[in-house]
Amino acid sequence: MWRSRVLVAALASLSLALGAAGSAQAKAGLPPVVSHVPTGERVVFFTIDDGWSHDAAAARILLEERVPAALFLLPGATSYDTGYFTRLAEEGRATVENHTVNHPDLTTLDAAGKDAEVCGAGEQLRAAFGRTPKLLRPPYGAVNDDVRLAAKACGVKALITWTHDFTTWGGTPLTPRLEAGDIVLLHFTPTLAADLRRALDAARAAGLKPAALMPHLKAAGVL
Ligand SMILES: [Zn+2]
Known part of the structure:
Protein backbone atom coordinates (compact mmCIF):
# COMPACT_ATOMS: atom_id res chain seq x y z
CA MET A 1 0.00 0.00 0.00
CA TRP A 2 2.70 2.43 1.05
CA ARG A 3 4.94 1.51 -1.85
CA SER A 4 2.14 1.75 -4.40
CA ARG A 5 1.21 5.24 -3.20
CA VAL A 6 4.80 6.36 -3.59
CA LEU A 7 4.86 4.84 -7.06
CA VAL A 8 1.65 6.65 -8.04
CA ALA A 9 3.07 9.94 -6.77
CA ALA A 10 6.38 9.33 -8.56
CA LEU A 11 4.62 8.51 -11.85
CA ALA A 12 2.37 11.53 -11.55
CA SER A 13 5.42 13.65 -10.79
CA LEU A 14 7.08 12.28 -13.92
CA SER A 15 4.00 13.12 -15.99
CA LEU A 16 4.22 16.69 -14.66
CA ALA A 17 7.72 16.91 -16.05
CA LEU A 18 6.68 15.72 -19.51
CA GLY A 19 6.00 19.04 -21.13
CA ALA A 20 3.15 21.51 -21.28
CA ALA A 21 0.33 19.25 -22.50
CA GLY A 22 1.04 16.53 -19.96
CA SER A 23 1.53 19.12 -17.26
CA ALA A 24 -1.78 20.84 -17.95
CA GLN A 25 -3.59 17.50 -17.88
CA ALA A 26 -1.96 16.43 -14.63
CA LYS A 27 -2.68 19.80 -13.04
CA ALA A 28 -6.33 19.53 -13.98
CA GLY A 29 -6.60 16.48 -11.75
CA LEU A 30 -4.83 17.96 -8.74
CA PRO A 31 -6.78 18.87 -5.60
CA PRO A 32 -7.29 22.65 -5.36
CA VAL A 33 -5.46 24.98 -2.97
CA VAL A 34 -8.10 27.16 -1.31
CA SER A 35 -7.42 30.36 0.66
CA HIS A 36 -10.89 31.87 0.16
CA VAL A 37 -14.16 30.20 -0.88
CA PRO A 38 -16.00 31.91 -3.74
CA THR A 39 -19.53 32.03 -2.34
CA GLY A 40 -22.53 34.33 -2.58
CA GLU A 41 -23.62 33.37 0.94
CA ARG A 42 -22.86 35.44 4.05
CA VAL A 43 -20.57 32.80 5.52
CA VAL A 44 -17.06 32.59 6.93
CA PHE A 45 -14.97 29.52 7.72
CA PHE A 46 -13.22 28.87 11.04
CA THR A 47 -10.16 26.60 11.09
CA ILE A 48 -8.01 25.74 14.12
CA ASP A 49 -4.55 24.21 13.84
CA ASP A 50 -2.07 21.93 15.61
CA GLY A 51 -3.80 20.92 18.89
CA TRP A 52 -1.17 21.35 21.59
CA SER A 53 -3.22 23.40 24.08
CA HIS A 54 -6.51 21.84 25.26
CA ASP A 55 -8.21 24.84 26.84
CA ALA A 56 -11.60 24.27 28.49
CA ALA A 57 -12.83 27.83 27.83
CA ALA A 58 -12.09 27.48 24.11
CA ALA A 59 -13.95 24.15 23.98
CA ARG A 60 -16.92 25.76 25.75
CA ILE A 61 -17.14 28.52 23.13
CA LEU A 62 -16.95 26.04 20.26
CA LEU A 63 -19.70 23.89 21.81
CA GLU A 64 -21.99 26.69 23.03
CA GLU A 65 -21.75 28.75 19.84
CA ARG A 66 -22.03 25.58 17.70
CA VAL A 67 -19.05 26.70 15.57
CA PRO A 68 -18.61 24.30 12.61
CA ALA A 69 -14.81 24.54 12.78
CA ALA A 70 -12.35 22.43 10.77
CA LEU A 71 -9.65 21.24 13.18
CA PHE A 72 -6.34 20.57 11.42
CA LEU A 73 -4.72 18.38 14.05
CA LEU A 74 -1.28 16.85 14.54
CA PRO A 75 -1.72 13.24 15.76
CA GLY A 76 0.99 13.76 18.42
CA ALA A 77 -0.87 16.77 19.83
CA THR A 78 -4.13 14.88 20.19
CA SER A 79 -2.82 11.55 21.44
CA TYR A 80 -2.46 12.56 25.11
CA THR A 95 -14.48 18.02 11.97
CA VAL A 96 -10.98 16.61 12.32
CA GLU A 97 -8.72 17.24 9.31
CA ASN A 98 -5.10 16.56 8.30
CA HIS A 99 -2.10 18.75 9.21
CA THR A 100 0.68 16.11 8.67
CA VAL A 101 2.48 14.07 11.37
CA ASN A 102 5.50 16.27 12.17
CA HIS A 103 4.57 19.68 10.74
CA PRO A 104 7.31 19.87 8.07
CA ALA A 121 -1.36 11.53 9.61
CA GLY A 122 -4.55 10.52 7.81
CA GLU A 123 -4.19 6.93 9.03
CA GLN A 124 -3.42 7.97 12.62
CA LEU A 125 -6.35 10.41 12.75
CA ARG A 126 -8.65 7.77 11.29
CA ALA A 127 -7.56 5.32 14.00
CA PRO A 138 -0.06 22.15 4.56
CA PRO A 139 2.17 23.44 7.41
CA TYR A 140 3.22 27.10 6.83
CA GLY A 141 0.84 27.12 3.84
CA ALA A 142 3.77 25.72 1.82
CA VAL A 143 2.44 24.05 -1.34
CA ASN A 144 3.53 23.20 -4.85
CA ASP A 145 2.25 20.75 -7.46
CA ASP A 146 4.27 17.86 -5.98
CA VAL A 147 2.61 18.44 -2.60
CA ARG A 148 -0.79 18.48 -4.30
CA LEU A 149 0.04 15.19 -6.04
CA ALA A 150 1.13 13.57 -2.81
CA ALA A 151 -2.02 14.83 -1.09
CA LYS A 152 -4.17 13.40 -3.86
CA ALA A 153 -2.52 9.99 -3.47
CA CYS A 154 -3.52 10.13 0.22
CA GLY A 155 -7.19 10.82 -0.60
CA VAL A 156 -7.09 14.58 0.12
CA LYS A 157 -9.84 16.49 -1.73
CA ALA A 158 -8.55 20.05 -1.12
CA LEU A 159 -5.58 21.84 0.45
CA ILE A 160 -6.83 24.62 2.70
CA THR A 161 -4.67 27.65 3.46
CA TRP A 162 -6.24 30.83 4.94
CA THR A 163 -7.36 34.40 4.30
CA HIS A 164 -6.70 35.89 7.77
CA ASP A 165 -4.73 34.68 10.80
CA PHE A 166 -6.51 35.71 14.03
CA THR A 167 -3.97 33.99 16.31
CA THR A 168 -2.36 36.15 19.00
CA TRP A 169 1.34 35.68 18.30
CA GLY A 170 2.44 38.27 20.86
CA GLY A 171 1.74 41.99 21.06
CA THR A 172 -1.62 43.37 20.05
CA PRO A 173 -3.48 40.86 17.87
CA LEU A 174 -4.83 42.02 14.53
CA THR A 175 -8.54 42.05 13.79
CA PRO A 176 -8.82 42.07 10.01
CA ARG A 177 -12.12 42.95 8.37
CA LEU A 178 -13.87 39.76 7.28
CA ALA A 199 -12.98 36.26 15.35
CA LEU A 200 -16.64 35.53 16.19
CA ASP A 201 -17.18 39.22 16.98
CA ALA A 202 -15.53 40.21 13.69
CA ALA A 203 -17.79 37.78 11.82
CA ARG A 204 -20.89 39.13 13.56
CA ALA A 205 -19.85 42.74 12.85
CA ALA A 206 -19.53 41.86 9.16
CA GLY A 207 -22.89 40.06 9.12
CA LEU A 208 -21.24 36.68 8.50
CA LYS A 209 -22.11 33.27 9.93
CA PRO A 210 -19.50 30.56 10.57
CA ALA A 211 -20.19 27.62 8.25
CA ALA A 212 -18.78 24.19 7.43
CA LEU A 213 -16.13 24.15 4.71
CA MET A 214 -16.87 20.91 2.87
CA PRO A 215 -20.48 21.61 1.76
CA HIS A 216 -19.54 25.13 0.68
CA LEU A 217 -16.50 23.91 -1.28
CA LYS A 218 -18.86 21.57 -3.13
CA ALA A 219 -21.54 24.25 -3.64
CA ALA A 220 -18.92 26.70 -4.96
CA GLY A 221 -17.70 24.10 -7.47
CA VAL A 222 -14.25 24.05 -5.89
CA LEU A 223 -14.51 20.26 -5.33
ZN1 LIG B 1 0.44 24.22 12.14
Missing part, protein backbone atom coordinates in the same frame (compact mmCIF):
# COMPACT_ATOMS: atom_id res chain seq x y z
CA ASP A 81 -6.06 13.80 25.32
CA THR A 82 -8.04 12.48 22.36
CA GLY A 83 -11.27 13.01 24.30
CA TYR A 84 -10.93 16.81 24.14
CA PHE A 85 -11.28 16.67 20.35
CA THR A 86 -13.72 13.75 20.20
CA ARG A 87 -16.11 15.85 22.28
CA LEU A 88 -15.77 18.82 19.91
CA ALA A 89 -16.60 16.53 16.97
CA GLU A 90 -19.37 14.50 18.62
CA GLU A 91 -21.11 17.09 20.81
CA GLY A 92 -20.21 20.07 18.66
CA ARG A 93 -19.92 20.63 14.92
CA ALA A 94 -16.15 20.33 14.50
CA ASP A 105 7.47 22.17 5.05
CA LEU A 106 6.18 19.52 2.64
CA THR A 107 7.84 21.19 -0.35
CA THR A 108 11.25 20.18 1.06
CA LEU A 109 10.48 16.43 1.28
CA ASP A 110 10.86 13.70 -1.35
CA ALA A 111 7.85 11.64 -2.46
CA ALA A 112 8.28 9.04 0.28
CA GLY A 113 8.59 11.77 2.92
CA LYS A 114 5.43 13.52 1.72
CA ASP A 115 3.60 10.20 1.71
CA ALA A 116 4.69 9.36 5.25
CA GLU A 117 3.63 12.80 6.52
CA VAL A 118 0.25 13.13 4.79
CA CYS A 119 -0.96 9.52 4.49
CA GLY A 120 0.58 8.74 7.88
CA ALA A 128 -8.17 7.92 16.73
CA PHE A 129 -11.36 9.58 15.44
CA GLY A 130 -12.93 7.01 13.10
CA ARG A 131 -12.96 9.16 9.99
CA THR A 132 -10.38 9.70 7.24
CA PRO A 133 -9.68 13.45 6.84
CA LYS A 134 -10.54 14.84 3.40
CA LEU A 135 -8.87 18.24 3.81
CA LEU A 136 -5.18 19.03 4.33
CA ARG A 137 -3.66 22.15 5.75
CA GLU A 179 -15.65 39.22 3.98
CA ALA A 180 -17.92 36.45 2.71
CA GLY A 181 -15.98 33.25 1.98
CA ASP A 182 -12.94 34.18 4.07
CA ILE A 183 -11.04 31.40 5.86
CA VAL A 184 -10.05 32.31 9.44
CA LEU A 185 -6.93 30.70 10.88
CA LEU A 186 -6.69 30.05 14.63
CA HIS A 187 -4.44 27.79 16.71
CA PHE A 188 -4.87 25.65 19.81
CA THR A 189 -2.76 28.00 21.95
CA PRO A 190 -3.51 29.39 25.44
CA THR A 191 -5.06 32.48 23.76
CA LEU A 192 -7.55 30.45 21.68
CA ALA A 193 -10.62 31.42 23.73
CA ALA A 194 -9.84 35.14 23.33
CA ASP A 195 -8.89 34.70 19.67
CA LEU A 196 -12.14 32.82 18.99
CA ARG A 197 -14.18 35.58 20.64
CA ARG A 198 -12.39 38.22 18.56
